[in-house]
Amino acid sequence: MKIGVIGDTHRNYKYIDKAIECLKECELILHTGDNFQDSKYINEITGVDTIGIRGNCDFEDVEDEIVFDVGGYRIFLCHGHKYDIKYSLRSIKRRALELNVDIVIFGHSHIPVNYKEDNILFLNPGSISLPRGNSSRQFITMNIDGGVHIQDIILSES
Template structure:
């Protein structure tokens, strides 16, 4: 399964539009918040099922966290602000272990991260709109096949 992973798009459609050709090749799109409305836009532009959570800049009455089972992998999805991710992932690590996650997807920092620790893969796709800490805009293509996970970092 091929999953497009974005976060912190902040309603800047011209930037989101640059990622759409790559996302159209995915089986699923996951959006880690800021802005939830962009997940609806992504669906309207691609026709691909989209899952999303609420970020700190969102006001919709939607879930702040999701646990998703995909191809024998458990994904924990959140924006990250409730876990202090701007100061590290220690709180997020604790939550990941508590829920038995194989993969954690989060955003909030606008800075891409791909880190494996204690057999858990932590992914922050960065931002296609407003990157921080790097000089490029980014998202991720996550591939899960035959119990193997690979991450393709996409730069715009």
């Protein structure tokens, strides 16, 4: 199963539309928040099932974290701001252990993360709108086919 993971899009439709070219090939799209409305836009354009959560810049009355199973993996999707992920992954790791998940997907920092510790994969797709930490405008795809394979998708500036 191919899953697109994007977040911190902040209504930057120039780059959202570029990302959609790749996202429409996915079977599921996950949006890590900021802006939740962008997840609805992506779903409308691609027709691909999309799960989005509320970030710290969102005001919709929707979930701010979700746990679900896909392809034999238990996934925890959140924005990350409630776990101070800009400073450390310690708090979000504690929550992941409580939830007994295999994969944690979060946003908030606008900095890509692909890190595994204690058999938990921590993923942040970065940001297509406001990349930080010398990162590029990017998101990721995740292929689950007996294992988890991550591909960074870098968007061109033009």
